[in-house]
Amino acid sequence: MASQIVRRLARSRACGIFSSRSPSFADRSFSSDSNLIRATLFPGDGIGPEIAESVKQVFKVADVPIEWEEHFVGKEIDPRTQSFLTWESLESVRQNKVGLKGPMATPIGKGHRSLNLTLRKELNLYANVRPCYSLPGYKTKYDNVDLITIRENTEGEYSGLEHQVVRGVVESLKIITRQASLRVAEYAFHYAQTHGREKVSAIHKANIMQKTDGLFLKCCREVAEKYPDIKYEEVVIDNCCMMLVVNPSAFDVLVMPNLYGDIISDLCAGLIGGLGLTPSCNIGEGGIALAEAVHGSAPDIAGKNLANPTALLLSSVMMLHHLELHEKADKIQDAVVNTIAEGKYRTGDLGGKATTTEFTNAICDHL
């Protein structure tokens, strides 16, 4: 926890430098707190609406100047977006530039794109940021985790370009472009600087995939030169996996292409206690930030007031950081962490017996 305080001080110092340097991430005037910021909210399915209510309650008690614009997934396919998400929902995120998304279950069927894919492609969400830090009070086998995984979200192995060459032989294309790699590397270093992080590690397998991961590394190196006070290293992915399970404190910020990012970010989520506690935020072109809870919609406990809102709350904290409302963000984060650390009110998945509302009220009390 002490390291977090140091980071906050470093961040507040860095922010002064940041806001003058790159206007693209904050091209709106936050002149005073009396201006309410509009943010899009997708409550989602299953336990989504309940945990979204928790977030709204906590934000109200914490006096956060956010005005929610709620959108729901439609029952029919919108032909303009080819999916269950309506055009209005996407426009709303594009205009507001921030959003919070609960868990969405993609309906099974054909003729429409998956919801996550729609969001990603339409909003051009190029980086997925997942901070993983050990929650004091919720003990896992790993105590000293404090790292951030930044994953390239648009290309790489997940381009979806596969074909059958002849019967029994399938090819799948992995695409790495200079533009996408530079973009995510820029964001990674920028994030490291604004959050007071000391080291960025690029994860790759360039000894085998020399041209593709080699290009990714080249772009990372170029960006690293522009940030001389942040340490930069390159780690081969198998070495990284091994070190993460032996000594996770060796890593700070990790930046990687799509597939490795998927695996490593889930591995890190496993280190701290699972997807139910992990926040996540997707960054898009033009400064769009869509924070989301990455766990499933848990239809079996939906509507029973048993869900754990921690992941969505911590994701909303990330959203507040993006909006530069750092004080409010820190207050809410501390409240959540302290409530879990205290141990009196914990939901079922953390080993306790509290309901969602009891847990939320406890957090509000801690504010």
Place this chain on the structure above:
Amino acid sequence: MSRRTLPFLKKLVPGVRSTMITSRSVTYMPRPGDGAPRAVTLIPGDGVGPLVTGAVEQVMEAMHAPVYFEKYDIHGDMKSVPPEVIESIKKNKVCLKGGLRTPVGGGVSSLNVLLRKELDLYASLVHCFNLKGLPTRHDKVDIVVIRENTEGEYSGLEHEVVPGVVESLKVITKFCSERIAKYAFEYAYLNNRKKVTAVHKANIMKLADGLFLESCREIASKYPSIQYNEMIVDNCSMQLVSKPEQFDVMVTPNLYGNLVANTAAGIAGGTGVMPGGNVGADHAIFEQGASAGNVGNQKLVEQKTANPVALLLSSAMMLRHLQFPSFADRLETAVKRVIAEGKYRTEDLGGGSTSQEVTDAVIANLD
């Protein structure tokens, strides 16, 4: 059969200790001439390779094992494997390798990968298990990772489409997927393993990993007594760091296998102790199971503190493969005794001994 008589004996003699099970009660009957020394190709390699292969040579000598080594000096930055080495391996059928370091992004294909392709060693096996006396965060780990070794993401087929855009081909064929699935189930059957898990990402790479899964399912139907299940690779990484005891044998395509093997090695005690090998229809190469990052580590080379345990256990695997079971048992027992004692351990296990000290301790502990 010894298995049936032992419980009967236990009932007669209530004080029979479980150590009776470890010693053989029915003997291994060789054919005349089986004791003639077998030639094994030895490739010390780069970095710590010569140190650890030296350890194996010393121990084999001390045991008077019926094995003699034909040493060949090749290094990771050579363009290709010299033909006399390939000839030797084809003649001897068995090889022991220290480690070949691939220069990162250097335009030279990995010699490790070239060797495997040339000799068609299509299965890579890594055995990750807890060693008594070695403290780790997870107990009850006993995982064998069987990884397809020739195709997948490591096909080496990359090209630059236009400047700044690079494509890499991942190739999956039915032929290779079928034979690795066959090997995995046959291994499980011969070693009395209960469960095989296929690791994949078929929700995204529907054709490629879908083909892999199809082959696994076909073979699974031929072994009804072995449990079979499938797990997505990101979920698998999360499960490995939280509940590794649920895994038994894992069969994976090339890249995922690399990551899963290194993660499993990390949770079971580190890559310095896990044995492994590569096997094909006609040849086998034994080497350190998961060798992430060890080979080129300069400090280990200079201070001569590389951990020889992994290669010693791999050579025990080799002795068993060559059908010298009592030598394999003696070597394995000696190594386990040294680890359990804890006096002689190299740096990666938390001790301060040199490779030579550990080797001497193993020789001293030989029956």
